[in-house]
Amino acid sequence: MLEAAIEGLQSILTPHSLAMMSLGVFIGSLVGFLPGIGGPTTLAIMLPFVMVMKDPVTVIALLVGIDAVGNTASAFPSILISVPGGAGSQATILDGYPMAKRGEAARALSASFMASLVGGIVGPLILLASLPILRPLVLAFGSPEFFVLTLWGLAMVGVLSGNAPVKGLIAGILGVFIATVGLDMKSGIERFAFGEPYLWEGISLILVALGIFGVPECIDLASRKSSIAERHELGSGFKQGILDVFRNLWLTVRSSAIGIWVGFLPGLGSSVADWFAYAHTIQTEKNTENFGKGDVRGVIAPEASNNAKEAGSYIPTLAFGIPGGTSTALILVAFTAVGINPGPEMLTTQLNFTFAIIWTLAIANIIAVAFCMAFVKPIARCCFLPFYTIVPLILVFVFIGAFAANFNYYDLLLLMVFSALGFIMRRHGWPRAPLLLGVVLGTKMELYLWLSYTRYGLEWLLRPGVVILFILLLASVLYPVWQGRRGGVSRVAEAV
Amino acid sequence: MNLRLRLSHLGVAFIATFLWSMDSVDAIAQGNKNFYQGKTIKILVSSNPGGGTDAAARVVARFLPKYIPGNPQTIIQNMPGGGGTIANNYFYANAKPDGLWLFQDSSSGLGNFSRGGSHIKYDPRENLAVGSITRGGSLMMVSKAAKPRLMDPKAKQVVVGDSDGIRTWVSTLVWAAEYLGWNARFVYGYPGTQELQLALRTGEIDIWGTSNAKLVRDFMKEGKHEILFQHEEVRRPGFKDVPTFVEVLGEKKPKGASWEAYLAWSGPNEIDKFLVAPRGTPDATMANLRQAFVQMAKDEEFKRQATNFFGDAWRTRTGEKTQVMIREVTTISQEAQDFLTKIRKKYGLPTGEKRQ
Amino acid sequence: MVLAGAIQISLEWPVRASIIILVLGAIGLALLIVQLISDTRNAASGKSSEALTMEAPAVKTDSRWGNLEIWSWIAAFFAAIHLVGFLVAAPLFVFSYTKTYGGGWLLSAALGATAGGFVYSLFNVLLHVPWPKPLIVLLIS
Numbered sequence: 001m002l003e004a005a006i007e008g009l010q011s012i013l014t015p016h017s018l019a020m021m022s023l024g025v026f027i028g029s030l031v032g033f034l035p036g037i038g039g040p041t042t043l044a045i046m047l048p049f050v051m052v053m054k055d056p057v058t059v060i061a062l063l064v065g066i067d068a069v070g071n072t073a074s075a076f077p078s079i080l081i082s083v084p085g086g087a088g089s090q091a092t093i094l095d096g097y098p099m100a101k102r103g104e105a106a107r108a109l110s111a112s113f114m115a116s117l118v119g120g121i122v123g124p125l126i127l128l129a130s131l132p133i134l135r136p137l138v139l140a141f142g143s144p145e146f147f148v149l150t151l152w153g154l155a156m157v158g159v160l161s162g163n164a165p166v167k168g169l170i171a172g173i174l175g176v177f178i179a180t181v182g183l184d185m186k187s188g189i190e191r192f193a194f195g196e197p198y199l200w201e202g203i204s205l206i207l208v209a210l211g212i213f214g215v216p217e218c219i220d221l222a223s224r225k226s227s228i229a230e231r232h233e234l235g236s237g238f239k240q241g242i243l244d245v246f247r248n249l250w251l252t253v254r255s256s257a258i259g260i261w262v263g264f265l266p267g268l269g270s271s272v273a274d275w276f277a278y279a280h281t282i283q284t285e286k287n288t289e290n291f292g293k294g295d296v297r298g299v300i301a302p303e304a305s306n307n308a309k310e311a312g313s314y315i316p317t318l319a320f321g322i323p324g325g326t327s328t329a330l331i332l333v334a335f336t337a338v339g340i341n342p343g344p345e346m347l348t349t350q351l352n353f354t355f356a357i358i359w360t361l362a363i364a365n366i367i368a369v370a371f372c373m374a375f376v377k378p379i380a381r382c383c384f385l386p387f388y389t390i391v392p393l394i395l396v397f398v399f400i401g402a403f404a405a406n407f408n409y410y411d412l413l414l415l416m417v418f419s420a421l422g423f424i425m426r427r428h429g430w431p432r433a434p435l436l437l438g439v440v441l442g443t444k445m446e447l448y449l450w451l452s453y454t455r456y457g458l459e460w461l462l463r464p465g466v467v468i469l470f471i472l473l474l475a476s477v478l479y480p481v482w483q484g485r486r487g488g489v490s491r492v493a494e495a496v
Numbered sequence: 497m498n499l500r501l502r503l504s505h506l507g508v509a510f511i512a513t514f515l516w517s518m519d520s521v522d523a524i525a526q527g528n529k530n531f532y533q534g535k536t537i538k539i540l541v542s543s544n545p546g547g548g549t550d551a552a553a554r555v556v557a558r559f560l561p562k563y564i565p566g567n568p569q570t571i572i573q574n575m576p577g578g579g580g581t582i583a584n585n586y587f588y589a590n591a592k593p594d595g596l597w598l599f600q601d602s603s604s605g606l607g608n609f610s611r612g613g614s615h616i617k618y619d620p621r622e623n624l625a626v627g628s629i630t631r632g633g634s635l636m637m638v639s640k641a642a643k644p645r646l647m648d649p650k651a652k653q654v655v656v657g658d659s660d661g662i663r664t665w666v667s668t669l670v671w672a673a674e675y676l677g678w679n680a681r682f683v684y685g686y687p688g689t690q691e692l693q694l695a696l697r698t699g700e701i702d703i704w705g706t707s708n709a710k711l712v713r714d715f716m717k718e719g720k721h722e723i724l725f726q727h728e729e730v731r732r733p734g735f736k737d738v739p740t741f742v743e744v745l746g747e748k749k750p751k752g753a754s755w756e757a758y759l760a761w762s763g764p765n766e767i768d769k770f771l772v773a774p775r776g777t778p779d780a781t782m783a784n785l786r787q788a789f790v791q792m793a794k795d796e797e798f799k800r801q802a803t804n805f806f807g808d809a810w811r812t813r814t815g816e817k818t819q820v821m822i823r824e825v826t827t828i829s830q831e832a833q834d835f836l837t838k839i840r841k842k843y844g845l846p847t848g849e850k851r852q
Numbered sequence: 853m854v855l856a857g858a859i860q861i862s863l864e865w866p867v868r869a870s871i872i873i874l875v876l877g878a879i880g881l882a883l884l885i886v887q888l889i890s891d892t893r894n895a896a897s898g899k900s901s902e903a904l905t906m907e908a909p910a911v912k913t914d915s916r917w918g919n920l921e922i923w924s925w926i927a928a929f930f931a932a933i934h935l936v937g938f939l940v941a942a943p944l945f946v947f948s949y950t951k952t953y954g955g956g957w958l959l960s961a962a963l964g965a966t967a968g969g970f971v972y973s974l975f976n977v978l979l980h981v982p983w984p985k986p987l988i989v990l991l992i993s
């Protein structure tokens with residue numbers, strides 16, 4: 001194992017590999033910076049080039065480099081213009097954007113990058129430590145366990161609804177309804193597709209996120225006819241942000257752990273790791289009255305977790321050749337093309353490649369953070385630019401992001417629909433985060449419940465994994481209530 | 497005129513005709529070489545980047561131009577959605593028969609066409625096939641612990657897992673349950689291959705079919721599963737000791753509408769990933785493209801890449817053969833269609849009727 | 853209304869497809885009624901609706917027309933994409949908006965060119981997107 005680790009490191013530390021990694025980081029950062037266009041699009045662009053490469057280490061350095069850092073740079077649009085930079089940076093908006101409006105963009109950005117750095121290093125470390133138990137770990141999860149996990153995710157709707165739980169639940173239900181659009185695998189029925197093949201594959205999450213979060217803020221900006229930052233000063237935020245992470249180091253590490261554990265669940269992790277971390281923070285931290293109004297912890301937690309989750313998504317990939325998400329699916333194609341066989345060999349005969357991946361995840365994160373930190377101040381000044389320069393560009397990029405998913409003009413129509421919905425929700429004070437969670441988790445919950453019941457009848461309720469997860473779920477829901485009673489701060493009182 | 501003279505005249509005439517036709521072919525080839533030089537062929541793909549159809553398209557896109565006179569460039573255009581319907585509709589309506597438009601589709605495009613509906617605005621039988629790559633039929637894996645229950649009607653039913661219940665290999669197990677009395681039930685709805693693989697490993701499902709030989713070998717190495725049969729015409733290399741489904745059926749193989757229905761369901765798999773040009777593409781262009789496809793299939797580097805992606809049981813079919821097969825799998829008598837609907841209902845599977 | 857409509861449609865489906873709609877739809881309708889009652893009570897007693905911690909304050913605009921203006925621009929951009937294609941609509945939109953609200957000629961042109969250049973590089977050069985034909989081309993031919 002040690003030899004493979006050293007061999008992996010040596011292969012990554014060559015000038016050629018480092019150059020490819022830096023190129024990957026640059027491309028990944030650029031794309032992460034652009035709203036709506038995420039890692040999957042970039043990897044799709046890179047695929048033709050990569051398929052003609054011969055050297056596996058080059059492919060690892062480039063593609064894993066791109067993948068590892070998309071979430072770092074995607075904090076820029078989330079914080080500066082309230083447009084999700086990617087699926088993993090939605091929760092960051094809730095506190096990041098209010099900070100930018102207060103003139104604390106530099107602080108929010110540097111905190112997010114520092115948190116990303118911690119997440120990006122803790123993630124691979126945990127991955128490394130888990131190597132011996134990877135396979136049994138992945139095998140411990142069946143449909144019943146996945147169901148309880150999705151239920152846990154949906155339980156957070158309550159947390160994310162703040163003091164409007166009823167509205168939050170309704171928004172969550174609406175989100176689930178949106179997610180049901182499309183072809184239902186378990187019955188062969190088109191749901192809410194009205195005979196349109198375009199809708200068979202459902203509505204893409206990024207479309208909903210762009211519409212619900214991105215466009216309404218743009219409208220706000222255009223209506224106010226001012227710049228993003230209501231106060232024109234950067235302050236000494238840059239250093240402050242870095243210190244914030246160290247002051248909240250335990251939170252940062254916890255969020256990274258959440259990121260990697262959620263990230264490793266195939267098909268589930270990518271879009272929810274940041275929400276899990278955010279909700280966990282609200283449930284466990286003290287003095288949470290400023291969450292949603294610009295609390296830096298609301299930036300640190302999701303950013304740490306969404307970088308750690310990248311390492312997590314490699315767990316099923318390395319153990320079984322099962323992609324943990326869209327970007328790992330594309331990476332697998334590239335790996336296959338150069339003769340890296342994802343699967344059990346990654347833990348035996350190809351262990352050196354596994355280590356090369358782990359090292360790349362860590363090193364690429366460091367390079368990315370350094371790169372992004374260098375640009376914090378100049379880019380944060382965007383917040384002072386007049387609205388007529390920002391608004392049209394944001395809108396164009398939002399439309400580009402929407403179009404880039406499927407290259408279909410219908411997506412733009414849907415974008416308009418969700419923008420209208422997001423605008424109305426924002427105007428009337430309806431929480432939007434639960435809607436997104438509903439979209440992500442709703443049908444998965446339905447599916448896993450269906451599979452559990454069809455396969456096991458009611459016996460699935462007695463599976464040890466299910467029981468343990470249920471207990472953890474209840475603990476996480478009840479803990480803040482218990483803490484509230486002990487601490488003397490009553491959430492019930494706050495809501496009245 | 498004596499015979500010798502006549503024969504020699506004939507011979508000269510023959511040779512002259514031969515040479516003239518060679519010149520013509522050469523002229524066409526030259527013409528086509530000039531045609532493709534500096535040009536770009538667009539290959540429309542009915543799936544997202546990274547999917548199986550996309551991988552097939554990219555491998556073909558890399559090697560096919562080498563053998564087309566003029567060595568054109570190729571670019572891939574992805575148009576996912578509707579299980580291939582969107583791309584099919586688009587290609588049918590917009591593709592120009594100028595030799596610069598090609599379409600990489602998969603058997604789901606044929607399946608959707610057969611199932612019908614108002615949203616189907618294409619006819620795959622009108623496209624002109626350049627060639628196809630089939631990854632090999634599925635290998636049916638069963639967990640060793642569950643296998644004894646398969647033949648025992650009193651035991652707990654063996655669980656077959658699938659994504660949407662209409663995969664072509666599912667047909668084999670349905671017919672096995674019907675005609676061999678196999679004690680199986682079907683659970684479907686799994687989002688994809690990854691989840692199914694995991695479910696087989698954890699024991700959530702007992703039987704699953706996949707054509708990915710590498711994956712099957714991984715499972716065999718782990719020792720908890722064995723292969724029941726293969727969904728193939730002839731035994732795949734590397735799996736010579738595994739019987740085909742037809743061999744397993746033996747004398748119990750049904751005839752008439754039942755077998756026709758079986759072929760209609762399982763047939764498209766044989767075609768798998770196929771490349772077509774739009775209707776109206778000139779014969780000479782088609783000849784070039786088809787010839788290039790055949791030559792590409794012999795290219796060593798292509799073979800290596802294809803094996804990387806598709807395992808070792810992949811094979812190609814010529815455009816002409818693919819064309820015939822497309823027509824065959826999209827034609828089914830009403831009696832067979834009714835039988836298909838009935839048997840699917842019996843085993844709790846989607847009926848494949850027209851969608852709403 | 854949306855929830856009720858969805859429930860209505862889903863009644864025709866087999867149970868395994870419709871159950872989630874029916875169950876959640878019923879809960880959703882019940883919650884909506886609760887919310888409506890709560891809002892009505894608050895309005896009657898003069899309290900503002902619940903303070904939120906997860907949302908920016910509800911958008912306040914000085915004039916009704918503030919939002920309508922930007923919505924018109926967005927709608928026009930959307931229409932332009934269909935009429936003349938994304939490649940033309942993007943730079944046109946950016947240029948027009950910037951110029952209208954205070955940007956100079958140079959700035960507006962530069963930003964428009966940036967937007968157009970980006971769209972072209974990403975979608976044409978890198979992704980080879982099969983653009984649908986713009987309406988104007990269809991109308992002319």
